[in-house]
Amino acid sequence: MKRFFLLLFLIPVFLFSQEMKKKKVMVHVVLLKFKDKADIDLFGNESYKYLSTIEGINNFLFSKNIPPEGKSKGFTHALVMQFNSEFERDSVYLPHSKHLSFAKKYWGDNVEDFVVYDYWQ
Secondary structure, three states: OHHHHHHHHHHHHHHHHHHHHHHOOEEEEEEEEEOOOOOHHHHHHHHHHHOOOOOOOOOEEEEEOOOOOOOOOOOOEEEEEEEOOHHHHHHHHOOOHHHHHHHHHHHHHHEEEEEEEEEEO
């Protein structure tokens, strides 16, 4: 009888934990430091045109950094996107022709430095 009650307790816990695993998303953050002569507006507009339409990206954002501490070390903007899996990031987004075209066309002339930070949310 104790085993039965233990089983009744463990089944919902297991199912809940499986459901929580499914709902996690991978957040891909790219912090950007632009060159002095960069056309940031063009870069931002084109990032939406190229990157936000790639399959596997759930949310896409190009945003300006607005910290009050003054500790951004020249990183003024960020690209932020969400994926359901590492596969979507690694095997769909990273080698995608739109991503590669955007990087070739707009990255070198505009971006001085960048940092990539990915995490599960």
